[in-house]
Amino acid sequence: MKHEEFNRSRLLEKIKGSSEWDVIVIGGGASGLGVALDALSRGFRTLLLEQVDFAKGTSSKATKLVHGGVRYLAQGDIALVREALHERGLLQQNAPHLVKNQSFIIPNYSWLDGPFYTIGMKIYDFLAGKLSLGKSTHISKEETGRRISTVRTKGLYGGVVYQDGQFDDARLAVNIAQTCIQMGGVVLNYMKVTDLTKSDLGLVDGIVAQNTETGENFTIKGKAVINATGIFVDDILKMDKPEAKQLVRPSQGVHLVFDKSFLPGDDAIMIPKTDDGRVLFLVPWHNRVIVGTTDTPIDEHSLEPVALEQEIDFILKTAGRYLTKQPTRQDALAVFAGLRPLAAPTDNSNKTKEISRSHKIIVSDSKLLTLTGGKWTTFRRMGQDTVDKAIKIGCLPRKESTSATTKIYSAVPTADRSNHMYIYGSDQEAINALAEENPIWNEKLVEPLEFKKVEVVWAVRNELARTVEDVLSRRVRLLFLDARAAIDAAPEVARILAEELGKDENWQKKQIESFQNVAKNYILN
Numbered sequence: 001m002k003h004e005e006f007n008r009s010r011l012l013e014k015i016k017g018s019s020e021w022d023v024i025v026i027g028g029g030a031s032g033l034g035v036a037l038d039a040l041s042r043g044f045r046t047l048l049l050e051q052v053d054f055a056k057g058t059s060s061k062a063t064k065l066v067h068g069g070v071r072y073l074a075q076g077d078i079a080l081v082r083e084a085l086h087e088r089g090l091l092q093q094n095a096p097h098l099v100k101n102q103s104f105i106i107p108n109y110s111w112l113d114g115p116f117y118t119i120g121m122k123i124y125d126f127l128a129g130k131l132s133l134g135k136s137t138h139i140s141k142e143e144t145g146r147r148i149s150t151v152r153t154k155g156l157y158g159g160v161v162y163q164d165g166q167f168d169d170a171r172l173a174v175n176i177a178q179t180c181i182q183m184g185g186v187v188l189n190y191m192k193v194t195d196l197t198k199s200d201l202g203l204v205d206g207i208v209a210q211n212t213e214t215g216e217n218f219t220i221k222g223k224a225v226i227n228a229t230g231i232f233v234d235d236i237l238k239m240d241k242p243e244a245k246q247l248v249r250p251s252q253g254v255h256l257v258f259d260k261s262f263l264p265g266d267d268a269i270m271i272p273k274t275d276d277g278r279v280l281f282l283v284p285w286h287n288r289v290i291v292g293t294t295d296t297p298i299d300e301h302s303l304e305p306v307a308l309e310q311e312i313d314f315i316l317k318t319a320g321r322y323l324t325k326q327p328t329r330q331d332a333l334a335v336f337a338g339l340r341p342l343a344a345p346t347d348n349s350n351k352t353k354e355i356s357r358s359h360k361i362i363v364s365d366s367k368l369l370t371l372t373g374g375k376w377t378t379f380r381r382m383g384q385d386t387v388d389k390a391i392k393i394g395c396l397p398r399k400e401s402t403s404a405t406t407k408i409y410s411a412v413p414t415a416d417r418s419n420h421m422y423i424y425g426s427d428q429e430a431i432n433a434l435a436e437e438n439p440i441w442n443e444k445l446v447e448p449l450e451f452k453k454v455e456v457v458w459a460v461r462n463e464l465a466r467t468v469e470d471v472l473s474r475r476v477r478l479l480f481l482d483a484r485a486a487i488d489a490a491p492e493v494a495r496i497l498a499e500e501l502g503k504d505e506n507w508q509k510k511q512i513e514s515f516q517n518v519a520k521n522y523i524l525n
Helices: 008-016 030-041 070-074 078-094 113-131 141-147 169-182 230-240 309-322 376-392 420-437 453-462 468-475 483-501 505-522
Strands: 020-026 046-049 100-108 137-140 158-166 186-188 191-198 204-211 217-227 248-259 268-271 280-285 288-292 334-343 360-363 369-372
Touching (some): 030 046, 078 113, 113 158, 191 217, 230 248, 230 334, 268 309, 453 483
Antiparallel strands (some): 191 204, 248 288, 268 280
16 A cells, blocks of 8 residues: 655656745754744745654754743743643544553652652642643552562652653654645755755745755745754755854763563652753663653754763763663663754853744744744644744744644554554554555564564554665664664665665665664764
């Protein structure tokens, strides 16, 4: 089965056949997809271009939480927490196949922790209002030990349980891209914006983009041009104004992935106070455990940042203090690093954890709109605010947003997550039917792991995947779950892709090499 609307050639034809778009979005991460979704919900003709793959940067490297932000509550940023909790509730309604209710336990090692965190989490519940996921509660030392069998019991007084959301970030990005296409938009990866075009009045009225697969260039006109490129916003701002001062200072967040034995139950752990004043999470995810994150100021931005030794040590040491089973480097199935686009400090401060995560919309003299900051949970609200701003400055006519009630592609209520295929939502049936067409497609991609070859075929036919990395990193997520297994799977993925895309053996070889270069940074030696 093939959804023809997701065919790359057809999408490219739509660009060639269009004289002017209402909205052109640069960037296919959480913020860019949020803008495109909101613009389409109002009926605007919308084009989104991403230089590599959707969520290739920071947006595939989150802690996998849809949350209000317990840390922001501690910092007194009530408005941000309330907004995020509201969006968390909407996202669970609109993408129930990818967003689930997750219970978290804060282990208490001081008798004061119990009342302190219980009160704090009651405020968190209250701010969620009618979109609350459940009440927080204090539990005894015995129940804490029963629910988290690997928690260190020496000095344990009890725990505080609260509810938050958990999701798959890159899968959501792909599904939002599909939603946008089904709503009549054009959303394309591997289209790099190389310049901005301007009217006689010096206002931005379009972009120049290159199809990086073919080298073909396009000049595309648009009424509102939105720079939603995350850590790359400064590159686009400099196209508009070469002397523009730096807006973003990247901060690196690192996560380690372990097998389920480190956290065998269904509960996640939230460690509220680490040595650097952050919080650390241990979260069940796809039958593994993600542990993170860090907050390290970085001077340059890249698509594949590398975890620093001190970040790895910090995570291992901090998690080890709370667990009976000490995690080591050898236990890590994968390590991944992402860069947050934080507002560049005006002084010489390096305290990235204190910079507000709320989003900002900057309007240049040329009427280029730049969206920066924010987080996955609030992606839709960021989009709504940006389109509102484009209307306010006269780029677009007034139309009401309906993105708050827009269901994400393949959304279906999902209670049973025992089969890893649940992430495909309502597409599961079609994928199973596709597997029947060719017995080889029903085989596992790499033994003994759960992923199937049919998922690769589906990714290239219906999910806009173009490379081995697109598949193993952001469609099937194997690189994030077991980096060595992903390297083993790469040749077979390259073979299937080549068959589907009509590529030769030389292309396959290059693809495998390219993937291995990326994947080696996901392995702890």
